[in-house]
Amino acid sequence: MMALPILNGFVSAIGNTPLLRIPSLSEETGCEILGKAEFLNPGGSVKDRAALYIIEEAERSGRLKAGGTVVEGTAGNTGIGLTHICNAKGYKSIIVIPETQSKEKIEILRTLGADVRLVPAVPYANENNYVKVAGRIAQEIPNAIWANQFDNLANKQAHYETTGPEIWRDTNGKIDVWVTSLGTGGTYAGTAEYLKKQNPNIRCIVADPYGSGIYSFVKTGTIQIEGSSITEGIGQGRITKNMEGMPADDAIRIDDKECIRILEHVLRKDGLFLGGSVGINLGAAYKIAKELGPGHTIVTVLCDTGAKYQSKVFNHEFLKEKGILP
Ligand code: PMP
Numbered sequence: 535m536m537a538l539p540i541l542n543g544f545v546s547a548i549g550n551t552p553l554l555r556i557p558s559l560s561e562e563t564g565c566e567i568l569g570k571a572e573f574l575n576p577g578g579s580v581k582d583r584a585a586l587y588i589i590e591e592a593e594r595s596g597r598l599k600a601g602g603t604v605v606e607g608t609a610g611n612t613g614i615g616l617t618h619i620c621n622a623k624g625y626k627s628i629i630v631i632p633e634t635q636s637k638e639k640i641e642i643l644r645t646l647g648a649d650v651r652l653v654p655a656v657p658y659a660n661e662n663n664y665v666k667v668a669g670r671i672a673q674e675i676p677n678a679i680w681a682n683q684f685d686n687l688a689n690k691q692a693h694y695e696t697t698g699p700e701i702w703r704d705t706n707g708k709i710d711v712w713v714t715s716l717g718t719g720g721t722y723a724g725t726a727e728y729l730k731k732q733n734p735n736i737r738c739i740v741a742d743p744y745g746s747g748i749y750s751f752v753k754t755g756t757i758q759i760e761g762s763s764i765t766e767g768i769g770q771g772r773i774t775k776n777m778e779g780m781p782a783d784d785a786i787r788i789d790d791k792e793c794i795r796i797l798e799h800v801l802r803k804d805g806l807f808l809g810g811s812v813g814i815n816l817g818a819a820y821k822i823a824k825e826l827g828p829g830h831t832i833v834t835v836l837c838d839t840g841a842k843y844q845s846k847v848f849n850h851e852f853l854k855e856k857g858i859l860p
Contacts, residue, residue: 551700605628
């Protein structure tokens with residue numbers, strides 16, 4: 535039996551997640567379809583990594599002092615990661631979240647002890663957008679910092695220094711494609727930059743839901759937004775600082791019908807209960823595998839679990855109302 539190290543609390547348990555081969559999709563396509571099991575992070579999502587790097591950078595730079603407050607605008611997971619870390623390190627958290635996000639995530643944030651501020655979902659251009667509200671709150675409160683995950687490069691750095699190297703190490707460098715969806719872009723861009731540096735032939739592909747402009751940005755150089763998606767935490771209407779200059783060989787758009795089909799498929803066939811953004815990621819990985827043919831290794835991200843979205847992604851009544859299920 536291989537010994538695992540004893541980890542010192544929440545913070546030490548972040549990262550070093552395994553790559554999970556998805557048996558049903560790998561066998562059907564003849565490719566190795568591998569998902570980085572980010573739902574195994576102690577706060578339950580890929581965002582624990584960015585939350586830790588953002589807080590530790592703020593500590594190092596002296597912006598975040600003992601007993602301080604971390605303020606953030608988030609679709610939920612970054613707020614959850616930040617609040618766990620704040621609890622572990624003696625800080626407070628104020629989390630601004632659009633009221634359209636799943637009630638499960640909002641309830642988790644309240645239980646963890648975050649000061650949760652629900653705001654209407656309005657576009658980034660509007661001064662009342664959740665990201666801008668968070669920035670203003672941080673300015674008004676003494677000894678508070680704004681985590682600013684979208685434009686704070688500590689986010690991308692987390693993935694450049696951890697997610698990318700772990701994938702390179704655990705595949706022994708045998709990886710043909712890196713594909714994942716973007717919210718802030720930290721996961722995609724940081725990992726893509728690291729992998730391209732190891733081997734420029736690794737294809738880095740953006741996966742995008744409808745209602746987002748990154749697909750058109752990669753394809754045409756301009757942001758154009760079409761349609762919408764029930765997925766949360768992904769899709770973007772601007773090029774964030776974390777996305778600036780990111781390598782992108784191609785982009786794939788996956789609709790909600792395919793997202794839900796693949797989530798139900800991996801739940802029934804592989805026993806994997808995964809969140810909405812993972813349906814976009816696995817949908818893209820599957821499509822790429824079909825296009826490339828057998829013998830390729832495709833790596834994507836299993837961002838969080840389905841339990842956070844039972845009321846939406848796994849609720850057939852909701853899906854019928856949205857026209858996603860017949
Ligand atoms: N999936 C989920 C469920 C998320 O919460 C997020 C973070 N917003 C992402 C994917 C995208 O990660 P990133 O912000 O690193 O682009």
